[in-house]
Amino acid sequence: MPIETFFPGRGGGAGRPWAESALVLGAHLELARGKRKQNEVVEATNKRVSASYYSRLERGEVRIDKPHVVAIVLDALGVAPGEYYDHLLDLAAAASQEGWASKFRSGHREVVPDSILRLASLEESATEMFILDREAVPGQFQTEEYARLVTRFTLPASLRDAGLQDVVVGLRSGRRERLADRLRARQTRAMCFVDEAVLWRHFGRPEVLADQLQFMLDLADDRSLPVGFRVVSRRSPLAVPISTLVRLGFRKSLADTVPDVIYNETGRHASFHRGSLPGSEEAADLDYVDLDDVIDNVLMRTPGRKESRRLIENALLEAQLRL
Structure with a gap:
């Protein structure tokens, strides 16, 4: 053909x-x-x-x-x-045009690698997003204070100065705002998965975690927004070494086809894997196939909306009691 x-x-x-x-x-x-x-x-x-x-x-x-x-x-x-x-x-x-996120790169390659610039650009046109984060609430849905708190504890010790933290938080805020615009316009639908342990990880600031958990519940309750949150329960932990996994889907039509992409981050190593071009006989990247299977496994094993909400509410109550 x-x-x-x-x-x-x-x-x-x-x-x-x-x-x-x-x-x-x-x-x-x-x-x-x-x-x-x-x-x-x-x-x-x-x-x-x-x-x-x-x-x-x-x-x-x-x-x-x-x-x-x-x-x-x-x-x-x-x-x-x-x-x-x-x-x-x-x-x-x-493909030669600089994206909006490039302004955060100037002089800060150590905290804004190529992989994050590419991910931020792909998010701008994705119509479907599956996001699994095992270390924190996904960056696209972090409140600014939570982003600052998480960044302070997750940046390598050699990079923990206020200026670099501001760069990371600014980039995450930009991603959140652009995704919010797409969600409001219903151009994108998103499903976020977090480990249950993340809901209890307050880094010494339970008030910041409480605001973050409430923000998630408010987003999930806004039925005008195509976004949902699911909790990967302690009873069904993942047995794969993944810190962040993102699958991005794009518009599919005879007039305009874009292959899906999976972003995988483990520790400080990040990689992208492309699915096959829709309608072609091209084989998908083998790593894409394996990671896509991991995503299907998460979808099958994760509690539904009501149970996930209950787990988030329990964690919110605990954070409030610590205030």
């Missing part, structure tokens, strides 16, 4: 956040490569593109600071000039 079958046919990369454009472009580059090895494509560019850079292009990992490089890659892949070729160049141009 020709790769043009999966060409959206209109709109190009205009208006897409850079990470979504890079994601879609990478999926199409992999389809265009077919059964050839990546190093064959690199050789066909006369090594004007490095093997590591081409690999990252296919995975959609990089903001493309030099879009003209993609034209070299398309020629090496044998993509003929025309509407499809132009569309991929449009995606490359869109």
Whole structure:
């Protein structure tokens, strides 16, 4: 089946956040490569593109600071000039634009890595979000005071100065505000999962935890917002070494398809895994398949809305009693 079958046919990369454009472009580059090895494509560019850079292009990992490089890659892949070729160049141009979160990066690479910039950009267009955090309430739903408290205790000791904490909190606030806008417009629906132990972890400030738990309950009770919270009970702990797991789904239609993405963070190591391009015969990343199975397992084993709410209310009462 020709790769043009999966060409959206209109709109190009205009208006897409850079990470979504890079994601879609990478999926199409992999389809265009077919059964050839990546190093064959690199050789066909006369090594004007490095093997590591081409690999990252296919995975959609990089903001493309030099879009003209993609034209070299398309020629090496044998993509003929025309509407499809132009569309991929449009995606490359869109993938070169800096996202809103880049302003937090200046001079602060140690606390704002590439993975977080990419995640923040992907969140801007995701229509479905599954978020599992085993260390704290997910950053997208943290109150500012809770974010400051958690950041103070989770940043490595060498980075615990007020300036760097402000950077992390500012970025989390920006993500929360943008997601809130999408939730209010019903452009995104989200389901958040937290370990039960997180509900009791007050870091010495039970009043901050109480406000955070109440914030979660208020969000869950607002039926106009497509968001829910579930608690991973102590009776059904996860047996996998994951600190944060995020699955992002995107719009699916014949006119515009975007593959799903899973973000996995374990300790200080973060990675992204792309699902297959909808409608193609491309196989999904094997790690994506495994992590997707973990997500299904969480969904099956986690208590429902009422029981989760009861667990949050119990933790809130305990935090209030500590005041």
